[in-house]
Amino acid sequence: MRLGEKLRYLRTIEGSLRGLGRPLTQLEVARAIHRQARASFSQSYLSQVENGTRHLTPTTRRLLAEFFKVHPGFLVDDPEGYHSELTSDLRAVESQLDGWLLRAAERFASDGELSDALVKVARHEDTRACVLLLGAIVETPGLAERLLDTLRPELIRSPSRAGEEEGAAT
8 A cells, every 4th residue: 555545544534433424624634733743744745745746754654644544654655565564465456455445535525425335345345246246236127126125215216206396497
């Protein structure tokens, strides 16, 4: 995992831990570090680090590690093919899938329900199985609608209601 991905992941986790239901913004992180450590730390610098155009100094690595409560050694790019545990190739694929889902959650942060759902799938112990299950549900005629009607009836739009909403919009 690249350093930028790790920082975005940490911002997502920190936002969730703080009960925000969204990732912390880069500006929120910079301001919090400034308040906690009385150190100069800017949003633009964090953005450049996340985008890979700047490197962390030892001081900023320490500040970020203290803020996110991680070891400073975590805040580096992982070597290609690196795994933090004894894993199979399938686990490496799942780790990539988790990262992709967390990036998608961040990208769709304006849709809180969708973002939260993506984070929940990424945090599940078997992300791959969750995605395969979703594929099977969607592929089975009528199953998605029946499950939604049972689990989240407020999300179901009947054809007559959809037509009413479209008519009201025009």
